[in-house]
Amino acid sequence: MNHATIFKWSSCPGELNIPETPVSQIKRLHIYDFDNTLYKTPGPSRILYTNRTVGRLMSNETLTNGSWWDQPCFLEESFKMCVASTKERFWNEKMISLASLSYKDPETISLVLTGRKQALFADLIEKMLDVTRKLAKTKKLNKNNNLDDVNEDENYSLYEEWETDPNFLKFNAICLKKKLGRIPSILPTFQYKSDLIADFIRNYPNLEEITIYDDRLRHIKQFKLFFQDMRPRPKFQWFVIPVPQVAINLDPVAEYSLVHKVIKEYNELKTINEQFLEIKWTPKCTGFFLTMESQRRILKHAFLVSRKSNLKRILNLSEYPMYIPICEPGQSISLNTIAEMYVNDENAATSLEFLQKFYNQRKSENRKNVEFIVTHFSFKPIPSPREREGLVYFKVRPKIRSTKISTSFEKGTPLIIAGHLTEEPSDKYIRYEFTDNYMRENKMIWTPLIKTITIDTTFGNYSKMRF
Ligand SMILES: [Mg+2]
Incomplete structure (x- = not known):
């Protein structure tokens, strides 16, 4: 032989x-x-989808025509990038x-x-x-x-x-x-x-x-x-x-159009008993989005809070990116207010230029970065069939006190890190507006951090893909 x-x-x-x-x-x-x-090899980019959608994208039970790992188009696209790249x-x-x-x-x-x-x-x-x-x-x-x-x-x-x-x-x-x-x-x-x-x-x-x-x-x-x-x-x-896992993500625009194609094929091939899939976007969130590094710092601290507060699972901080909301998800804030915050001046007139920058933040020079200091935390257990689930919030203020920040919330309401919107049913528990009344009624208190944390954010808006 x-x-x-x-x-x-x-x-x-x-x-x-x-x-x-x-x-x-x-x-x-x-x-x-x-x-x-x-x-x-690229996996689905965590920035593009909700956690649940990432799970569905990788499962042959949802995508019966082939999940992420069974569809050659994603690996093929990555190899196109590989051949074209002179840097990576x-x-x-x-x-x-x-x-x-x-x-x-x-x-x-x-x-x-x-x-x-x-x-x-x-x-x-x-x-x-x-x-x-x-x-x-x-x-x-x-x-x-x-x-x-x-x-x-x-x-x-x-x-x-x-x-x-x-x-x-x-x-x-x-x-x-x-x-x-x-x-x-x-x-x-x-x-x-x-x-x-x-x-x-x-x-x-x-x-x-x-x-x-x-x-x-x-x-x-x-x-x-x-x-x-x-x-x-x-x-x-x-x-x-x-071997330490190494991956290079696809270009998000290319990735989106490939996922679109895969879902379309699935819908064309699906049997009568299989669910029709439709790509949707989560409600638009507006506020200050934490950088990856800042998010890491907050998560580390949230872990300590979860131990102190006897929570096993924190519902509101699992998605990337975390952010400091200035209005509820899906709500919009006046364009004038956005322009004011962008130039940090109350009297700024709405200028098309600022708005274009605000809505076109893929270019790094258009980004408006603001630092915040995290000063307090609070937590709230929620009723759930699973044990010890809850929400953790952090109270923040701008590092430079004169930074102009407007919100649609009641005057005097603190700025907080809410975590990015996830999907039903966890969403319904997430709170964005923490008035004194609300805190009292829910027996919540703000506990000062022994050591404050400085975080870096980008002002903008964001929504994720889901199906
Ligand atoms: Mg492997």
Whole structure:
């Protein structure tokens, strides 16, 4: 039998490289996961959707035509970005270097092993490897596509250092999930991967070492359990190496239109009993949106509050981004007021220029950044069938006291961090206006923070996609 096991599990004929070493002399098996281990695969961007919608987008139960991980269009779009990029590397360099060493060693078999389905992804992954290898050898051309006119400064290939490495992005085989033998359906990913490993152990009698690189913590644990009691031969060793997950998100505009396309296809193909899906937007929220770093600081503090207040689950702070509302979601505030806040002047007349900036904040120079000091917190348990759920609020004031801030709330009501609007039913518990009366009636008090927190925000408005 000559490496029949590699043939059996291989999914991409063009990427099959049968070792010259005889089966009996193979000592090591090195296995590389694909998504977020070798390649920085994008997941759904958390900024675009509510948490619940992210869950639905990734579930084959909702999207019966194929969830995020079963739709090649998202990976394809990411690879388009990869080829066009002169700045960012979409392949994990550390993994690529290790994979090159694995492939070079004649006594090692190196595999890409992924839970992606062969029927859907074999061609795309084969193309990704092939094109990237070619890119490493070709100096990128400038915009005119003129071979004689290579810009030496920035248009060199991003993978230039591998230009002369014959082992760059080469593996003995690429293994995707496929139907095998008499097994009626496609197996869960971990089971598929462990079946493959067991088959290699059986058929390579002198295999002494197996190394697995993977980013999924659940699989890391499962692999460790799988190997723990295994002693197929005296010298056998195994290594399961957790790889820090790396991802590069898609461009939000491209991502939106792909999701739109997937939902449209779903609706066209769905059976009568399946739900019609419609993309909607959450009510527009207006206020001061926390930066990622500020949100992290607040979450850390909210965790401390939850311990003190004996809450197990905080309902209102789980979505990105958190914000300081100046009106209730869905309400709008007068354009004049927006212009006033934008220039920090009560007498500012509504100017088209400010409004255009306000509504076009994808450009960073249009953003109006304001710092706040977080001074107090308060919490409120809510009646719920689950145990100890509640809401946590933080009271803030502008760092520069003269900063002009208007709200549609009752005069004297404090500014607070509310958390971004989620979806029903949690929304109905979230409060935006904390008058003294409301606080008294609900037995809530503002507790001063021992150490105040400074946060950075951007003035704007925001809504998320849901279906
Ligand atoms: Mg992975």
